[in-house]
Every structure is written in C-alpha cells, then in structure tokens.
Amino acid sequence: EREAQMKQLIFVNLAIACAAVAATVMLILNPVVGLFVGAVVVALDCIILALLTLYGSKLDFLAFLVLSMTIGLVVDYSTHTSYTYLQHAGTPDEKLLQSMSRMGASVLSGGGSTLLGISVLAFASSEAFRTFFKILGTAIFMGTLVGITVSPVLLRILHGIGLGITSICRQTPELQRV
Helix, strand or coil: CHHHHHHHHHHHHHHHHHHHHHHHHHHHCCHHHHHHHHHHHHHHHHHHHHHHHHHCCCCCHHHHHHHHHHHHHHHHHHHHHHHHHHHCCCCHHHHHHHHHHHHHHHHHHHHHHHHHHHHHHHHCCCHHHHHHHHHHHHHHHHHHHHHHHHHHHHHHHHHHCCCCHHHHHHCCHHHHHC
C-alpha cells in the first residue's frame, strides 16, 4: 500500500510541476512555446519513468526527489531550441537550420557539461549516489537529445503541415522585440 501511495504522490507532483513549468514559460516567453514545452516535458517524464522501470529502479523517495529536479533541467533544452525556431523569420527549413545553428551547440554543451559534472557519482560506493546518477543522467541525456533533435524537428513538421504555430508566435509583441 505504501508503494502505491508513493507512486500516486510522484505522478501527482510531477503533473503539478509540469503544469507549473508550462504556465511559467507561457507567461514569460509565449503561450504556444509554453504549451509545446509542457507537452515535451510530460513526454520526457514518461520516457524517464519507462527507462527507470527498465533499469529496475524503485520509485522511492530518492527517485521522487531526483525526478522533481529533472523537470527544471529538461525544460531548458527544449525551450531554447523551440524559442529560437519560433522567433526566426523564414521558411520552415530556414527556421530549423537557425534553431540548430544558434542553439544546438549550446544545448549540447550544457547537457554534456552537466552530465560530465555528475559522472563521478556513477562510481560512488553508495547505492543512493549511483541511483541519483542513473536517474539524473538519464534525464540529462534524454533531455539534451530531445531538445536538439525532437523539439525543432517536431516544430518543423507541425509548421510544414500548416498548423500555423509560427504565425501565431510571430504576432506576439515579445517575440518581435527580440
């Protein structure tokens, strides 16, 4: 029963945190970027939870703490590339190129340096530190991968099929000031 309560607590708190992140990005940057990044963060949380299941990790208090931290990390990777894609004028292919050339290296560098910084935990004698590394390392790797590949390409596909996402964003004043 305790494990079921812990799982429910984890899922409810992750949902609240994802909603808060999406709302914050919606208020600070742009409503469309916030919705898109919120959806990407939810997808990343699902991927991370699935990978933790494959690793055989328990959803305990340590996992809850680390998963809560990862939301703040993974939101950066997708937000940077998505915002760059949406604020650039041009064709969908030009937007994709600009997004990758302007932010791709920065996102990769940020994810790589964070992963390098926590890599010493993989060799710790304590199981708690190794679990911390597994969860956080998975989140950083997947967040960087999604931020560099999935976010801009998904925006390109959505733009290409005519959903008008970029035209909505180009009309907002905060993007025109950038």
